[in-house]
Amino acid sequence: MDYKKLANLLYPNLEHDMEYYLETTPKRNLPAGAQVTRIAPSPTGYLHLGHFYGALIDYLTAYKSNGVYYMRLEDTDQKREIEGAGQIAYDMLCTYGAKPNEGYRGDYNSEIGDYGPYVQSKRLPIYHAFAKKLVELGRAFPCFCEKSENKQDILDRRSEQLENNDDIESKDPCRSLSLEQIEENVKSGKKFALRLLSLGDSEKTIEVEDLVKGKRQIRENTKDIVLLKSNGIPVYAFAHLVDDTLMGTTIVVRGEEWFPSLSSHIELFDAFGFPRMKYAHTPVICKLDNDGNKRKLSKRKDPEADVRYYLEKGYPVVTVVEYLINLLNSDFEIWRNNNPHADYHEFDFKLSKISLNNPMFDFDKLDNVSKNLISLWTAEKVYDECLTWAEKYDLEWANTLKTNKNKSVALFSVERGIERPRKDIVNFSMVKDLYSYMFEETLNKNTLLSFNEKFDKNTVKDFLSAYKTSFSLDGDNSAWFTGVKAVAEQIGFCTNNKEYKANPEAYKGNTADACSILRVAITGREQTPDLFSLLKILGKTEVQNRIDYVLNNI
RNA sequence: GCCAUCAUAGUCUAGCGGCUAGGACGUCAGCCUCUCACGCUGAAGACCGGAGUUCGAUUCUCCGUGGUGGUACCA
Numbered sequence: 001m002d003y004k005k006l007a008n009l010l011y012p013n014l015e016h017d018m019e020y021y022l023e024t025t026p027k028r029n030l031p032a033g034a035q036v037t038r039i040a041p042s043p044t045g046y047l048h049l050g051h052f053y054g055a056l057i058d059y060l061t062a063y064k065s066n067g068v069y070y071m072r073l074e075d076t077d078q079k080r081e082i083e084g085a086g087q088i089a090y091d092m093l094c095t096y097g098a099k100p101n102e103g104y105r106g107d108y109n110s111e112i113g114d115y116g117p118y119v120q121s122k123r124l125p126i127y128h129a130f131a132k133k134l135v136e137l138g139r140a141f142p143c144f145c146e147k148s149e150n151k152q153d154i155l156d157r158r159s160e161q162l163e164n165n166d167d168i169e170s171k172d173p174c175r176s177l178s179l180e181q182i183e184e185n186v187k188s189g190k191k192f193a194l195r196l197l198s199l200g201d202s203e204k205t206i207e208v209e210d211l212v213k214g215k216r217q218i219r220e221n222t223k224d225i226v227l228l229k230s231n232g233i234p235v236y237a238f239a240h241l242v243d244d245t246l247m248g249t250t251i252v253v254r255g256e257e258w259f260p261s262l263s264s265h266i267e268l269f270d271a272f273g274f275p276r277m278k279y280a281h282t283p284v285i286c287k288l289d290n291d292g293n294k295r296k297l298s299k300r301k302d303p304e305a306d307v308r309y310y311l312e313k314g315y316p317v318v319t320v321v322e323y324l325i326n327l328l329n330s331d332f333e334i335w336r337n338n339n340p341h342a343d344y345h346e347f348d349f350k351l352s353k354i355s356l357n358n359p360m361f362d363f364d365k366l367d368n369v370s371k372n373l374i375s376l377w378t379a380e381k382v383y384d385e386c387l388t389w390a391e392k393y394d395l396e397w398a399n400t401l402k403t404n405k406n407k408s409v410a411l412f413s414v415e416r417g418i419e420r421p422r423k424d425i426v427n428f429s430m431v432k433d434l435y436s437y438m439f440e441e442t443l444n445k446n447t448l449l450s451f452n453e454k455f456d457k458n459t460v461k462d463f464l465s466a467y468k469t470s471f472s473l474d475g476d477n478s479a480w481f482t483g484v485k486a487v488a489e490q491i492g493f494c495t496n497n498k499e500y501k502a503n504p505e506a507y508k509g510n511t512a513d514a515c516s517i518l519r520v521a522i523t524g525r526e527q528t529p530d531l532f533s534l535l536k537i538l539g540k541t542e543v544q545n546r547i548d549y550v551l552n553n554i
Numbered sequence: 555g556c557c558a559u560c561a562u563a564g565u566c567u568a569g570c571g572g573c574u575a576g577g578a579c580g581u582c583a584g585c586c587u588c589u590c591a592c593g594c595u596g597a598a599g600a601c602c603g604g605a606g607u608u609c610g611a612u613u614c615u616c617c618g619u620g621g622u623g624g625u626a627c628c629a
Contacts, residue, residue: 040629041629042628042629044628044629074629076628076629077628077629079628080628080629143627145627159555193627194627195627213559218558219557219558223625226626226627227627228627229627230627231627233627235626235627235628235629236628236629255623256559256560256622256623257622257623257624257629258623258624258629259558259559259623259624260557260558260559260623260624260625261624261625283560283622284622284623286621286622288564288565293621294621294622295621295622296622296623326566326567326578327566327567330566330567330568330577330578331567331568333566333567333577333578333579334577334578337578355566355567356559356560356561357560357561357566357567357622358560358621358622358623359565359566359567360565360566361565362565362566362579362580364565364579364580365565365566365578365579365580366579367579368578368579368580369579371591375591375592415591415592418592419592419593420591420592420593421591421592422590422591422592423591423592424590424591424592481588484588485588510588511588512587512588512589513588514588515588515589516588516589518588519588519589519590525589525590526589526590527589527590527591528589528590528591529589529590529591530588530589530590530591531588531589532588
């Protein structure tokens with residue numbers, strides 16, 4: 001077969017050949033050990049948590065090696081493409097702290113870097129030049145078969161194979177077409193897909209060293225995989241070869257669902273004589289679904305698969321990042337405990353420490369990571385972050401925060417900045433509910449009357465009336481507390497717990513009961529942070545007003 | 555079906571031939587305490603099964619079993 005002739009027949013009018021692209025692409029000039037990684041999502045929807053998980057690995061790998069982490073848009077599946085998805089993906093990467101330092105930036109015109117276009121649909125001439133070369137090398141052939149691309153048809157075909165116990169991949173029939181037959185087909189205007197002419201032997205194995213999985217023996221590829229679809233658009237494997245070669249990628253990080261097709265990718269690189277890529281095949285994040293089955297986090301079924309979900313819930317972005325790093329390198333939490341204030345960038349992230357299991361997403365753990373992180377923030381930062389969240393998701397609450405800035409900061413300061421800080425905030429969306437009683441705008445006055453049934457109304461009244469006329473917020477906590485106890489004793493409570501326990505019937509209650517009455521009357525809750533701190537923030541007048549409200553309405 | 559891959563408590567994991575199998579989250583109990591949160595102490599809870607190798611297997615090998623992935627002109 002005259003491959004040169006075949007190549008010209010298949011790709012007659014190309015502006016440039018492969019060598020042109022190879023020669024005109026600049027060599028990357030990087031420090032020793034620097035790695036080039038890439039995040040390459042397809043714009044088929046919002047950014048999936050699994051994508052970000054991969055992106056984080058890419059980002060950290062490049063960051064740790066002073067390398068490059070670029071973004072490429074893999075828009076080769078027009079059927080599934082969703083308008084604006086590329087922009088969302090880029091924006092999400094930026095907000096989650098994994099901003100690419102090269103490549104696609106939300107739309108084709110604003111990309112930066114010397115290796116563009118970074119959008120695959122803009123690279124068709126390049127793919128065709130490489131395709132032509134492969135034909136010349138005698139390693140690719142046109143396939144004129146008409147196969148349905150409908151997913152159901154494909155599944156039907158597969159179940160047919162399954163019934164026939166059809167395990168050996170037969171070579172594609174079109175590989176044996178003669179030049180004359182091909183010429184005839186092309187001249188009659190028939191469309192063709194370009195396939196790899198596989199030379200693999202399924203009895204032989206290749207040794208690969210995956211950066212996550214370690215050394216593996218994999219079977220040689222024997223499939224004549226499709227490289228270019230009949231519409232001329234490349235399939236992932238081929239775009240991967242061309243782009244990652246040209247763009248100088250050094251490590252390909254991808255989900256382990258790619259591992260089975262690795263041998264075909266290797267055959268492709270070998271066919272061109274290009275150096276093979278280094279790969280890191282990572283586990284996939286799963287969840288336990290309602291039927292008790294473990295499965296991949298699904299775009300359609302699981303809202304938490306969308307990275308925007310965590311933004312809406314008000315989880316700080318570092319929470320999500322650190323939770324994921326935890327899943328990646330389990331010694332991260334030990335490091336975090338020893339370095340509570342350090343930036344996660346300082347952690348010694350390693351691909352080789354990634355566990356081989358598919359981890360299950362755990363909200364309990366996420367919450368724990370979150371509250372620990374937030375507990376270390378300053379009150380000002382908590383305030384700022386809450387406000388930023390509220391301005392996007394709850395405008396009324398945002399207004400409340402804005403008009404009560406000093407009060408809010410004071411509130412967030414309670415039991416913060418100390419050795420064992422309060423850890424009650426997990427995300428920003430819960431803050432309003434947690435502290436609504438502190439603000440006139442959000443206080444539900446009815447709750448101030450929700451005393452525990454064990455207190456009779458007269459006891460409540462007696463205690464609050466007595467307290468109202470005598471309390472002072474001028475001293476310190478213990479002075480205030482002494483005052484509370486004095487009032488309590490005066491109306492028949494016992495402030496000595498031993499005595500109380502010995503003879504509870506003799507008293508109206510103990511110190512805890514007295515505090516409970518006061519707490520409910522002021523906040524409407526049986527549980528709050530340190531009451532004295534709250535009273536001081538509310539101020540004497542407001543405290544008196546609330547007591548009056550209770551006395552008048554009980 | 556075939557191929558690949560994984561397998562330690564409810565979850566995330568440490569372990570890399572000899573350990574009372576370690577830690578974290580969650581759960582429960584107690585302490586602290588004016589409540590909650592924090593903190594402290596403690597409890598329950600795991601090596602998927604069977605062979606083999608070995609003086610000795612959670613660890614190595616094989617066979618099962620289970621989960622996951624692949625088997626597309628999707629990525």
